[in-house]
Amino acid sequence: MQALRVVAEFFLTVCVGLSFGSFVTLASYRLPLGEDIVVKPSRCPKCDTKLGFYDLWPVLTWLVTLGRCRYCKAAVPMRYPLTELATGIMFGVLYFKYGITFQSLLLALLWVVLMIMIVVDLEHYIIPDQLHYVLLPLGLGYNASIGTPWDDVLNGFMLGAGIGLTLHFGYRYLRGKEGLGFGDVKFMALAGIWLGLKPIVPFLFFAGIFGVATGLLWRALKKGPIFPFGPSLAVALYFCITFPEVSNLFWNIGQFVK
Ligand SMILES: [Zn+2]
Known part of the structure; x- marks a missing residue:
């Protein structure tokens, strides 16, 4: 039971990390442009289509679409899923080191x-x-x-x-x-x-x-x-x-x- 809880918590922590990874890709794109990073909805930088529920899954969307925008087929740089993955992994490392704590x-x-x-x-x-x-x-x-x-x-x-x-x-x-x-x-x-x-x-x-x-x-x-x-x-x-x-x-x- 204990092992199952650890696996579940680890999995959840990595998923939260992947979502924060999406925020990282968004913020690192918008901050240098001086754009808002909180309320503005995500759009494809090429065709400007507003991205929906299926377009915003960290790493998965990139894998399923083979690294292309679903609408205009523009290439989505590999650094996006890599950034998401790195964030997810580091969250996982923190879980093993410190558990779910304030620290x-x-x-x-x-x-x-x-x-x-x-x-x-x-x-x-x-x-x-x-x-x-x-x-x-x-x-x-x-x-x-x-x-x-x-x-x-x-x-x-x-x-x-x-x-x-x-x-x-x-x-x-x-x-x-x-x-x-x-x-x-x-x-x-x-x-x-x-x-x-x-x-x-x-x-x-x-x-x-x-x-x-x-x-x-x-x-x-x-x-x-x-x-x-x-x-x-x-x-x-x-x-x-x-x-x-x-x-x-x-x-x-x-x-x-x-
Ligand atoms: Zn597009």
Whole structure:
């Protein structure tokens, strides 16, 4: 009976995640255009047909229609079902790690915002300010709910902002052009609020590694010298927050090496 309940709850959580994934694809399409993301009904961006009940099933619609709009046959990019799938999977991971709790709810919302940020930054090379406005109260609420001391939150914020600003202005001073965008700097300060002082160090470490990987990938794909850093920051933050043991391991290895 217990196993059955776990399977049912897991299945339900992943389905909720897939639906939020649909919201992510919608929001990441509309936010950079300055469009409303809540009340406006979904339409095909090509033929403008209002989408109905059968057109809005996450992943499934894309599979059944073989990735085409039912009305005008325009191709629906594969990133739509992939985004939905990634959101669903991460909700599932949260269920196994934290169960159905207030903490996993806040972490699920964090992942929704981060997914929007990843998709928008990959496509437009910007991090919309609206996302920061959501991440700030969410991060403060998260720390209040798990009882993080407030001086730790403040120290994390100052370290994140300090390193971000140093990289931003340092690069500009040394190379005469922008390296780290201001959206990234704001996000690093916010990551400090979410993480607190100690875990922000492994966060920056992992973000750096992911960033180098993205840079190499961008070069291999011949997408130009500038690459988005937001996705690396987002993935590093999600993993450092969801798996605090990773950042503990980081410090333990540091102790060991010393
Ligand atoms: Zn269409």
